[in-house]
Amino acid sequence: MQSFFGKSIYKGMVMGPVMVFKKNDDRVKRKKIENAEMEITRVTKAIDLAKKQLQKLYDKAIVQVGEASAAIFEIHQMMLEDEDYLEAIHNTIRTELVNAEYAVAMTGDNFSEIFSAMDNDYMKARAVDVKDISQRVVQNLCGQEEVDLSSKGPCIIVADDLSPSETIQMDKEKILAFVTVRGSANSHTAILARMMNIPALIGVPLELSKIENGMIAVVDGFKGQVIFEPDEDTCREARQKIQKEQEKLRLLHELKGKENVTLDGRKINIYANIGSVSDIGYVLENDAGGIGLFRSEFLYLGRTDFPTEEEQYQSYKQAARMMAGKKVIIRTLDIGADKQVDYFQLGKEDNPALGYRAIRICLKQPDIFKTQLRALLRAAVFGNISIMYPMITSVEEVKQIQAIVEEVKAELEKQEIQYKIPKQGIMIETPAAVMISDELAQLVDFFSIGTNDLTQYTLAIDRQNEKLDDFYNPHHKAILRMIKMVVENAHKYGKWVGICGELGADTALTEQFVRMGIDELSVAPSMVLNLRKIIREMTV
Amino acid sequence: MNEKGKMLMKTFNHEIKDEVGIHARPAGLLVKEAKKYNSKITLNVNGKSAEATKLMAIMTLGVKQGQVVEITIEGEDEDTAYEGMKVFFEQNL
Numbered sequence A: 001m002q003s004f005f006g007k008s009i010y011k012g013m014v015m016g017p018v019m020v021f022k023k024n025d026d027r028v029k030r031k032k033i034e035n036a037e038m039e040i041t042r043v044t045k046a047i048d049l050a051k052k053q054l055q056k057l058y059d060k061a062i063v064q065v066g067e068a069s070a071a072i073f074e075i076h077q078m079m080l081e082d083e084d085y086l087e088a089i090h091n092t093i094r095t096e097l098v099n100a101e102y103a104v105a106m107t108g109d110n111f112s113e114i115f116s117a118m119d120n121d122y123m124k125a126r127a128v129d130v131k132d133i134s135q136r137v138v139q140n141l142c143g144q145e146e147v148d149l150s151s152k153g154p155c156i157i158v159a160d161d162l163s164p165s166e167t168i169q170m171d172k173e174k175i176l177a178f179v180t181v182r183g184s185a186n187s188h189t190a191i192l193a194r195m196m197n198i199p200a201l202i203g204v205p206l207e208l209s210k211i212e213n214g215m216i217a218v219v220d221g222f223k224g225q226v227i228f229e230p231d232e233d234t235c236r237e238a239r240q241k242i243q244k245e246q247e248k249l250r251l252l253h254e255l256k257g258k259e260n261v262t263l264d265g266r267k268i269n270i271y272a273n274i275g276s277v278s279d280i281g282y283v284l285e286n287d288a289g290g291i292g293l294f295r296s297e298f299l300y301l302g303r304t305d306f307p308t309e310e311e312q313y314q315s316y317k318q319a320a321r322m323m324a325g326k327k328v329i330i331r332t333l334d335i336g337a338d339k340q341v342d343y344f345q346l347g348k349e350d351n352p353a354l355g356y357r358a359i360r361i362c363l364k365q366p367d368i369f370k371t372q373l374r375a376l377l378r379a380a381v382f383g384n385i386s387i388m389y390p391m392i393t394s395v396e397e398v399k400q401i402q403a404i405v406e407e408v409k410a411e412l413e414k415q416e417i418q419y420k421i422p423k424q425g426i427m428i429e430t431p432a433a434v435m436i437s438d439e440l441a442q443l444v445d446f447f448s449i450g451t452n453d454l455t456q457y458t459l460a461i462d463r464q465n466e467k468l469d470d471f472y473n474p475h476h477k478a479i480l481r482m483i484k485m486v487v488e489n490a491h492k493y494g495k496w497v498g499i500c501g502e503l504g505a506d507t508a509l510t511e512q513f514v515r516m517g518i519d520e521l522s523v524a525p526s527m528v529l530n531l532r533k534i535i536r537e538m539t540v
Numbered sequence B: 001m002n003e004k005g006k007m008l009m010k011t012f013n014h015e016i017k018d019e020v021g022i023h024a025r026p027a028g029l030l031v032k033e034a035k036k037y038n039s040k041i042t043l044n045v046n047g048k049s050a051e052a053t054k055l056m057a058i059m060t061l062g063v064k065q066g067q068v069v070e071i072t073i074e075g076e077d078e079d080t081a082y083e084g085m086k087v088f089f090e091q092n093l
Helices: A036-065 A067-080 A083-096 A100-116 A121-142 A164-169 A188-195 A232-253 A277-285 A309-322 A359-364 A366-382 A395-414 A431-435 A437-441 A451-459 A477-492 A510-516 A525-536 B003-007 B024-034 B055-059 B078-092
Strands: A002-005 A013-021 A155-159 A175-180 A200-202 A216-220 A225-228 A269-274 A290-295 A327-331 A384-389 A423-428 A446-449 A496-499 A520-523 B010-015 B040-045 B048-051 B068-074
Touching: A013 A175, A013 A232, A036 A067, A036 A083, A036 A100, A036 A121, A067 A121, A067 B024, A067 B055, A083 A100, A083 B055, A100 A121, A100 B055, A121 B055, A155 A216, A175 A216, A188 A200, A216 A232, A232 A525, A269 A277, A269 A327, A269 A525, A277 A309, A277 A525, A290 A309, A290 A520, A309 A327, A309 A366, A309 A384, A359 A366, A359 A395, A366 A384, A366 A395, A384 A395, A384 A446, A395 A423, A395 A437, A423 A431, A423 A437, A431 A437, A431 A451, A431 A477, A437 A446, A437 A477, A446 A477, A451 A477, A477 A496, A477 A510, A510 A525, A520 A525, B010 B078, B024 B055, B024 B078, B048 B055, B068 B078
Parallel strands: A013 A155, A155 A175, A175 A200, A269 A290, A269 A520, A290 A327, A327 A384, A384 A423, A423 A446, A446 A496, A496 A520
Antiparallel strands: A002 A225, A013 A216, A216 A225, B010 B068, B040 B048, B040 B068
């Protein structure tokens, strides 16, 4: 039995097998070889092994999830037998005299690009399959252990650190908890864990090499503890706790369908934060009144090129439809700083948090912005969509945005494409925006306070720097006074104010926010009912 | 087409009924079925063609619901292959 403590991100408890996530970041290198036939023999062996691995996965999946879902592993096997694919690999090795790893990776990239370029969403998605099988073969060639969640039952992911694009590619159904050696409480990994409603411990001082796949572990998000290979007493205790938690959750779920109203009659909107359309299930399940923050940048992450207008339109439209008339507030692209995407080619900055990001990119590269706005205006026809602009610091920025929206509107008009101008608001997440919130309130429909960035900018604390976690006081008076000021300025001009940062979910502050006059709190879906409970038991 | 060609080729058209078109699963089944025969079986659609034994080529045809695919079969066992393919398309696509 081994026990470690870390910082807990989400209060929950689980027990299950461990899966160690090792980074596979050493890119495949191109090497010259002498003997092509020897490389081809290596490829053949690696592919045979891959097919055997896939057969095993298939057999397992048939039992666990049934034939229809298992079929993908059979398809993967057949892809590995595809004549064109094999021929391309062999030709690359023979004509360029390069190593097998490189030939497979390159062929995989080429084939997956063909799929990505198709005008059919289903086929586009198959690009991932081709990448998948190629990666499997490359891993076999390098003698690497496979990291494949799809083959496993639910497990606890143990890793050094996880990037947003890594976590987003994981099958959420298969993750019981995250345990990472590094990571900071306000990093996007932590935010994602909260959204996914799973326990996560960060800053856990463990040696990854000593943890093996399949070890049983208990993650206690209340104590911030992870116990590997627990003894029988610990297991029993854990099971009891898990059961108790489930009972609590059950009681909370009895609040579904009830209003967010204080004992003395003040009503608050409680909305949910999401990162993709697939999270809407959680929103509905937890009875949120709408979506207060749809982080559209996740459409841009984990891919190699910009999402098209059509792709974005489909996502937004689906969100609007699924929410059936309830508010869906979509935040425009918030890339930059800690969310880097290769194809944006943003370049290295000394001070990324104070750098080229979010609305600044949109205003400097209006083509990117316009594509998103077109998709949003078109999708707005199908439901109650609002647009929210991040990182505003001045009145001029808002006016520039409004001019671009007008241009997009004129274009759509000219092309006779159906559209609707949605309600538009801004994020208040810079001290500058707070100070001029009286002026900004006259230009927009609503405010949403992004407390994470507002705190980092106000307290001058880099949220990615773990060393500063001790200095990061989200309850700092400066922040609370700023929120109060924003509420007063917005209400003066009849506009509503919400909070969509992590502070909105801080149950220690809920009563204070309601008393300040906050109109809306947008939180992780799992927190909606918790807040409802507090609100229903308080008086203003 | 020459005399020999006429003799050695069978063709039929099939309209795709599957909602997702020729997606991975039926494409996989098609490859399996096509490999049972010695004849060269080709799918033609939108001016593009793919051999029925090549999974990725079939998938990248991107055939959608409602499109009509021409299937040509050429080879020594083309009569049996023709019957087999007809049944296959009717049942799976």
